[in-house]
Amino acid sequence: MSISVPATFVTGLVEAEGEAQRPWLDALPALAERYLRRWRLTLDDGAPMHGMGALVLPVRTASGDAAVLKVTWPHVEAEHEGLALRLWQGRNVVRVLDADDANFVLLLERLDHTRVLDDAPLDEAVHVCAEFLRTLAIPAPAEIRPLAAVAKRWVTELPEQSKGIVPDHVVAEAVAACERFGPLARPLLTNEDLHYENVLGRDGTWVMIDPKPIAGDPEFGVLPLLWNRFGEDDVMARYATIVREAGLDAERARGWALARAVDNWIYPELTPACRAVGLALAG
Template sequence: MITVPPGFGDALGDGAPAWVATLPALAEEVCARWDLVPDGEVLHGFVAVVLPVRRADGTPAVLKLTWRDEETEHEGLALRLWDGRGVVRLLDHDGERGALLLERLDPARTLEHAPIGVALDVIGGLLRDLRVPAPPEVRRAGVDDLAASAMASTVSKPLLDAAVAMARDLAADIGDTLVNGDLHYGNVLAGEREPWLMIDPKPRAGDPEFCLIPLLWNRFGELGGPAAMWRRFDALVDVAGLDAEKAHGWALARAVSAAFWALEAGLPDFGAMSGAVAGWLFAGRGRARGGAAPPTAD
């Protein structure tokens, strides 16, 4: 039925090799149960394999088999609640097996390669429009305990103190919107039903502003410096109708958290990138409250 790509699942953690070994049989079982016919080569991301299929009536779709953890376990629930509005449509779902049947999009066309102005307008619109109450089983948005991080010495104390304070204050008054903690340009694909549709949500309950930081560090090479980052930040806040101060706070806290995680995970390039964004956000910490922006140059 399927051949699992070499190396897939190597970084997923305990139990992953055994789960990967079940995927060919699982794909065969689910295809038989949902009356699906394979229709292309297997694709994969970090936590899932995707098999193009056709339904009994000939409709193209994809079968996604995903590693189940706290980030992915409520993907089907979130897709059902968003109900195809700017998001890939969920056609069927088996939560126990981590199987999702989804409408087929074009994986070769993402916002990763669209002009940045187009990408910001599309994703800003998603942040504005995809606001439904989070169900109680979805975990709250937040960051790791920054003060307790073993890597706390890798950033300046003022930056760490600011991130800790912002994370604490935001968590104390967090909203209950269903949000995608991993919304970025590569996870918005071209479709036929709508021009662009979001895929692969990591559902959280919280503030829409929580989602902004991946949109700053993705396509990082196009920034060139802090002035371009702030232009991107402003465009997203404006299109999405975000609270600028709250967006700044979540972005700073998540950037520092990501820098710690990257160093612990042995990803120095991502650590340097997220650390740079954290530094730029810290330098402009009065800006989101209406204060003067610090001098910047690209």
């Protein structure tokens, strides 16, 4: 059961997170093989898949069912992925077959990775994700990292990291939103990384994968739905559609979208969308 880690995964993670990730990458084949043995899995046909932070191996269970073994690079945003998925119980999300949360290893049902919401018409994709924002907002357990703590940190971080990059009035509005809505954030399970590439097909339906759970307002999940597929439409019209169809609070949605726009403005690939949204919402 020899595991070959794609060079593109290694390069991408090191470029994004630095050379400090090399030891984990070096140990990754042995870690994956350990769980193949523990859960009595066999590698199936098909090449290993990956995003930026996880290796995904097509496998078969001992009973012959198709599944995937997902081994994630340990980081705080993914710490409670397995817990969140189990709480959602497979309703519009990928099902968990087994898990070792401490080592960021999940055994998941295998979805149709050739059917991606990112390829669907934008109107359909927006509607599906707005529905996810609405229906997946359930009470979050105490273990999930709180949005209130993120907002408190951003009050000082956003002005420091944005100096000379983001207009001062936009930063001021974002900080004010953190100060206003952070202490009032509701303890609801929210995916802060919901976007169209992380929704795959299952028997004619759409299913969310790879959540980054946070305990807070579902309005915090809006901005990735705007910077993904940016340029295909009037982004502020899309923003209004998401807020309306997801049944979101307009003021919270505005505040959190502003805060996240400022936080992500510094990344070149996100700058155009964050600038457009930030300037429009700040007025």
